[in-house]
Amino acid sequence: MTRQKSLWRFAPVFYIIFLMLPIYWLISMSVRTTNEILDTTSFSFIPRNFTLDSYRTIFTDESWYGAYINSITYVAVNTVISIIVALPAAYAFSRYRFLGDKHLFFWLLSNRMAPPAVFVLPFVNLYSAVGLFDTPWAVALAHTLFNVPLAVWILEGFMGGVPKELDETAYVDGYSFPRFFVRIFIPTISAGIGVTAFFCFMFSWVEMLLAKNLTSVAAKPIVAAMTKTASTSGYELGLLAAAGVLTLIPGALVVYFVRNYIAKGFALGRV
């Protein structure tokens, strides 16, 4: 590898500082008192009066922590459904040719690119019609529109790396297909399932338009609770910041746990 001049080697450091600044600012706002925040006469980079009041509010107010639970619920449900449904489909795409397979694959991928704005009104109608409006199921199922194609795509890539001979050996050894799939195949592609779960989680956790409009009170997710705060309560910036900081945690945890798989998944060149 070409040795880089020392200045260039620090470029990632500058970039990461750039990335961390707004996050730092969010955290610092979340531990300031409202007085300090609204005091426009003085500005300080580090909070002067450290307070955990905003966090206290969130952890004690059910409308806040309930919102987090709702969000985690539909994200988890979505990830599970997407993976379960995608596994057999990806297997089929990876091992077989069948009538319309290329067209089907393209159609699936094109849904990943569908603009949520186009779907928001029809989804509200659809999920109200089937009685799932304002439940985590509505959001979980709506998100599968984007996540299932992605899951199929990623899993098919990993499955392509497992030679067909493995399947054939298992049959010769007397495994039935379900037993082979569960006992042998799935462990082999466990890295792929990890990567897929990561991406499903990511896309479902970050999305707001559909999550907000498919719910109202009972299943209100954190993304909706926060935007409500921003508009109605005016300058409760500390609270907003604290709520925001708490939404960073699941993401950070997930990426920490799958960090090795991400490297491997990237190496497959399938992302």
Add this chain to the structure above:
Amino acid sequence: MAKISIENLRHSYLSAPTRDDDFALKRVHLDWADGGAYALLGPSGCGKTSLLNLISGLLHPSEGKILFDGKDVTLATPEQRNIAQVFQFPVIYDTMTVYDNLAFPLRNRGVAEAEIKTRVETIADMLELSGTLKNRASGLTADGKQKISLGRGLVRSDVNVIMFDEPLTVIDPHLKWQLRSKLKELQQRIKRTMIYVTHDQTEALTFADQVVVMNNGEVVQSGTPIELFEKPKHTFVGHFIGSPGMNFIPCEMKGGKAFVGGASVGAVNATEAKSGKTELGIRPEFVSFAAKGLDADIVKVADIGRVRIVEARLAGGYPVKLVVEEGHEIPAKKAKLAFDAERSFIYENSWLAGAAR
């Protein structure tokens, strides 16, 4: 072109090696004359690629020195050493034409375009690439691409040595021998020092004037193909070279003579063997059926076309292979085997008895 000397080279990939096993190269000491064709032969993991990368400058050794024409280049970069290397898979610049690929090293060194044209066309002609000069390099077949890799090395007039790291790995089998012959022909024509690393004995023995056999980070034997075949210095060389490899039969030494299963057998260096684990080495080509000899049972006969390979077993259970040519009869169950004494050698603790290491 340069004479290459490798002095007491040791290399470890670990930062703080302690035992011998930590070293990928345990001790290499070699001298190569200018303009010769050399091969580094050995199984995977024997250290040949490490040695190659140390010579080319892509690696710096933990201990030892490397000299080109007497000049110490141990810590020099590849550019400073003026070497060329052909890798296991074709390394070409996909977006350039074949002509630009070959011209690239010269352009980087500021050579005038007119001279570049002459040199590129000469080399392309030598490598039979002239017709493809205007084509995009990425469109060629694997062997064409390897020729381009080679061409980039040949096109520079200041190249000291050209190194090949298992270059035929991705070539189709039916094209391998073609490219191999081309390489040999080129070497003899332009007389540049070439070092060819491989685990395939056919490639090594057909290309090189001098073959260095390596195993486990050490040089086991260095010699011409004929020397390696006829008089291996180590049982490893005997096993590795030849198809099938040399037979090694445990024997006892008594009074300067060798005995296998109680029967006396002749050997060229019988008197030199002193102690330790002794074995009789003889190539299957030099074992034959005779009226008088060692008793053996025939286990298997394999017909591989021109010859047949017979697996037999001696009285003590020791396996022996024979190569039997067409026209000779093979007994059904029992036979007597005769060993050509002129081709039999005694090995002491795996090394040829009496030979200098």
Add this chain to the structure above:
Amino acid sequence: MNKTLNNKAWWFVFPVFLLVAFNALIPLMTVVNYSVQETFGNNEFFWAGTQWFTDILKSDRFHAALGRSIFFTLVVLAIEIPLGLAVALTMPKKGPWVSVCLILMSLPLLIPWNVVGSMWNIMALPNIGLLWHAITFFGIDYNYTRQTGDAWFTLILMDVWHWTSLVALLCYAGLVSIPDAYYQAAKIDGAKPWAVFRFIQLPKLKHVLTIAILLRFMDSFMIYTEVIVLTGGGPGNSTTFLSIDLVKYALGQFDLGHAAAMSIIYFLIILFASWLFYTLMMRNQES
């Protein structure tokens, strides 16, 4: 892999097909339905033909939103692609810092989009925000809620902050898959660093760069949440992109006809880009 022909594989694909069809086809049929009908309430619908389509295609409002979306996408691509590539080139390929780098860089990608909007809201708030203080420190007048230029600047900065890492991570994946032998050969050939970039790295990154460009094109063209949280589409409607305008029609004004026609046009643009994506990728894979 040698794939065998077996139409029974459809059974494996069936659940996926059902799920996606439920979510894609039914809404699409609804949209098509609304796009060719007119209603005056009371669930009474009248055939309107292509009227909504011509309305939208002729409307200044639509042209303005389309223009803004295209401009935004182009600017954002022009910054994020080179920047992401540059970051990837300078990232360490081996060693203990690699994981740290990768994890920190992927954090912005895992933040709910409304939090991204809120974050930059807090950064840019007059008198309160860090960004506001940093810019006004140099004597520049900056108010993203009142001045269009400032709103665009903040939006673009936010998007670059948010998504450059995706480009960087994709390019990084492409870079680490280049075998060392290429760099070794370049050293031996005496190539300078720029030549190494131009003749080895860039060509080998074609595949991931295509993915990065098309993903970013599509996602920035469809952007909604971050913008609505940060600027609400304003000041005025100076940052009202296609998605925002569409949601205004659909949920704000309940203007079903317009919303539906716009949806279809919007969807067709995206579909075309999808097809481009797929074709280019397949061609890359075959070569």
